[in-house]
Amino acid sequence: MSAFPRHIFRQGLMASAPFTLMIVPFGALFGVLATAQGMTVTEAMAFSIVVIAGASQFAALQLMQEGAPILIIILTATAVNLRMAMYSVALTPHLGRASLWQRILVSYFLIDQSYVLGAAEFDRRPEWGLAEKLAFYFGVITPICGLWYLATWVGASFGRALPAGWPLDFIVPVSFLAMVSPLLQTRAQRVAAAVSAGGTLLLWWMPYSSGLLVAALAAMIAGAVVETQEERRHAG
Amino acid sequence: MPVEAIADKGQLWTIILGLGLGTYLLRFSFLGLIGNRSLPPVVLRMLRYTPMAVIPGLVAPAAVWPAATGGETDPARLIAVVVTVLVGIRTRNTLWAMVAGAVTLGLGLWALG
Numbered sequence: 481m482s483a484f485p486r487h488i489f490r491q492g493l494m495a496s497a498p499f500t501l502m503i504v505p506f507g508a509l510f511g512v513l514a515t516a517q518g519m520t521v522t523e524a525m526a527f528s529i530v531v532i533a534g535a536s537q538f539a540a541l542q543l544m545q546e547g548a549p550i551l552i553i554i555l556t557a558t559a560v561n562l563r564m565a566m567y568s569v570a571l572t573p574h575l576g577r578a579s580l581w582q583r584i585l586v587s588y589f590l591i592d593q594s595y596v597l598g599a600a601e602f603d604r605r606p607e608w609g610l611a612e613k614l615a616f617y618f619g620v621i622t623p624i625c626g627l628w629y630l631a632t633w634v635g636a637s638f639g640r641a642l643p644a645g646w647p648l649d650f651i652v653p654v655s656f657l658a659m660v661s662p663l664l665q666t667r668a669q670r671v672a673a674a675v676s677a678g679g680t681l682l683l684w685w686m687p688y689s690s691g692l693l694v695a696a697l698a699a700m701i702a703g704a705v706v707e708t709q710e711e712r713r714h715a716g
Numbered sequence: 717m718p719v720e721a722i723a724d725k726g727q728l729w730t731i732i733l734g735l736g737l738g739t740y741l742l743r744f745s746f747l748g749l750i751g752n753r754s755l756p757p758v759v760l761r762m763l764r765y766t767p768m769a770v771i772p773g774l775v776a777p778a779a780v781w782p783a784a785t786g787g788e789t790d791p792a793r794l795i796a797v798v799v800t801v802l803v804g805i806r807t808r809n810t811l812w813a814m815v816a817g818a819v820t821l822g823l824g825l826w827a828l829g
Contacts, residue, residue: 502810518722523732530736535767539774540731544721546783553721553731558738560770566763568746569755576747587744649784650793650821653775654800658813660771661804673768680773681780696769703765704758 485615488608492619495601499593500623504631506534509655511635513541516648521636528632532625533591535659536560542652548689556692567595574602574613582614589621668710672703792824 507528514524527537540557548556567590575586597620602613664670676699683691721727746755755763779797781787800817807813 505811505814517719519728523722523728526729526732530732531739533739535771536735536739539770540735542774542778544719544731546778547720550721550727550730550734554734554738556770556774557731557735558742560766560774561739561742562770563763563766564739564742565745565755566760566766568743569760572746580748583747584744587740587747590743590747647784647821647825650778650782650796651818653778653793654796654817654821655814656771656775657797657800658804658810658817660767661801661813662808662810663768664801664805665808669765669768672765673772676769677772677776680776684777692770692773695773696766699769699773700762700765703769704761707761 485612488612488615489619491601492597492616492621493623494619495597495616496593496620496622496624499597500627503624503627506655507628507631508635508639509651510534510537510541511632511637512639512642513538513635513648513652514632515636515639517541517545519636521633524632524636525629528629532588532628533561533564534628535656538652538656542656543689545649545652546689552689552693556689559693559696564590564595567592567599570595570599574598575610575617577610578614586614586617589617589625591621591624593624594621666707666710668703668706671706672699675699675702792821792828795824796821 510528511521511524514527515521519527527540531537531540536557539560540553543553543556568587571586571590575583578586594617598613598617601616602608605612608616660673664673676695679695679698680692683695685691686694721731775797779793780789782790782793784790785793796817799820800813803816804810804813
């Protein structure tokens with residue numbers, strides 16, 4: 481094994497800088513909301529350390545607040561993270577030959593930012609070997625995940641200082657929409673979002689909030705179908 | 717308002733560990749277990765849509781029938797939702813969307829509430 485390519489680790493640190501801006505408010509917000517709903521600081525931290533996936537943590541909070549059954553909470557919040565299987569597929573050609581413990585660590589830190597930055601940079605640098613790719617990857621996740629834990633702790637520890645009477649119940653929906661709406665740029669993405677929202681409202685009569693899972697599946701199919709149609713139209 | 721699944725520590729830790737394990741398995745799936753075999757392209761294509769397939773559905777009932785108003789549709793919350801989405805699509809920036817939504821919600825609750 482060659483020496484750890486430190487300059488490439490630093491490139492990863494630099495690449496992650498713009499993303500750290502977003503991690504801090506969201507991590508802090510998670511900490512604030514988790515303790516406002518009755519979690520201890522330790523429990524909020526456990527959430528951020530064990531799950532380490534912001535959107536699904538907010539999803540779990542929202543569903544707990546609505547009193548959904550445990551199994552539905554776990555399934556729905558996990559469904560928010562289904563995209564990580566796709567990230568795992570995408571990084572396998574680059575990092576699949578790393579040792580088992582390295583892959584165990586890479587998997588733990590596989591988040592939106594490490595996938596997006598990693599996949600883009602690895603494609604641009606065909607000359608990089610495994611050591612360089614791993615160095616870049618860990619450069620990206622060090623500040624992002626470190627700040628995620630730290631921000632959760634700050635929010636959970638000092639959130640009670642916030643004035644009472646803020647519409648905290650609605651901060652979660654607004655944050656969610658703020659996370660997802662920048663992704664709605666193509667017609668297929670917008671169709672998927674519309675099927676998801678409309679479908680869940682139409683299926684709200686289904687027991688245990690299970691309508692959301694059905695609507696989500698329909699929305700994924702709708703997105704894939706529209707994308708396929710548009711490709712055909714462009715090709716033809 | 718006490719949240720039952722948080723007050724009951726057994727339930728809370730089941731959720732934390734269950735969600736953590738499920739999410740970890742998704743991350744580890746190909747890197748760790750399946751190796752260089754890939755998924756069928758149609759499945760990959762569907763997986764790309766998970767954020768927009770799950771999150772709008774998660775938000776929609778809370779937006780239309782918020783618990784804080786006893787399930788009654790609230791114009792201030794609906795307007796905040798619309799503003800957040802439009803600013804997010806337009807600026808492609810989560811923070812701007814978040815700020816716009818929060819400010820709209822604050823103003824709306826003050827003006828209409």
